[in-house]
Amino acid sequence: DASTARERGRAHLVLGQLALVEGHNHDVLAHGRAAAQAFERSPTVGDIEHTEAAALTGVALYYLGEFDEATLALHRAVEGYTAAYGADDAATSRYRLSLAWSLLGEGQHDEAAQAFEQALTTLQAKAADDAANILDARLGLIAVALAAERPEQAARELAALDRGALGELERMEVALLDGLAQRRSGGDPAVIATSFTEAATLAPT
Numbered sequence: 001d002a003s004t005a006r007e008r009g010r011a012h013l014v015l016g017q018l019a020l021v022e023g024h025n026h027d028v029l030a031h032g033r034a035a036a037q038a039f040e041r042s043p044t045v046g047d048i049e050h051t052e053a054a055a056l057t058g059v060a061l062y063y064l065g066e067f068d069e070a071t072l073a074l075h076r077a078v079e080g081y082t083a084a085y086g087a088d089d090a091a092t093s094r095y096r097l098s099l100a101w102s103l104l105g106e107g108q109h110d111e112a113a114q115a116f117e118q119a120l121t122t123l124q125a126k127a128a129d130d131a132a133n134i135l136d137a138r139l140g141l142i143a144v145a146l147a148a149e150r151p152e153q154a155a156r157e158l159a160a161l162d163r164g165a166l167g168e169l170e171r172m173e174v175a176l177l178d179g180l181a182q183r184r185s186g187g188d189p190a191v192i193a194t195s196f197t198e199a200a201t202l203a204p205t
Helices: 002-022 025-040 047-063 067-085 090-106 109-126 131-147 151-159 168-184 189-202
Strands: none
Touching: 002 025, 002 047, 025 047, 047 067, 047 090, 067 090, 090 109, 090 131, 109 131, 131 151, 131 168, 151 168, 168 189
């Protein structure tokens, strides 16, 4: 019945989140889609549950490299969270950040930059202690600049980062972006090699 379908959908959302933590992205996608199907069978399900299923599905598709489908799902998620909590809500902005990365994966540079900027502005204003997602938004803007062949802009934004506050994974990402920016702007080969060597050293094994 409708209540059973709703509970089944909620269970799939929980299982999908657990699979996401463990990095089992195909399982995440399966649970996200199963949750969406279960919610479709229950007329008592609220909009937020459809939104949560779209968000889970979109994140899984992004990690699997299916950017076209991921972007569609994450657009639905952002629209749903905006309707529920507002465009300037921190949770909405975190999914807008996921959408921005998916747009970048599709090669939609202008749309990705707009989404990264909107997410960054809101997170800095509403969730200033969310250092990880604020950094992710800034790195996203740097990645957009590189993808759009603006290495000098990327280099300026990299220079503005507080590298002393970064963990190993973030230092690896910054070193890789630094090397790419230097290479594309015709930088010193020794400096480029140093950046890539640092990124390789810090990469998870």
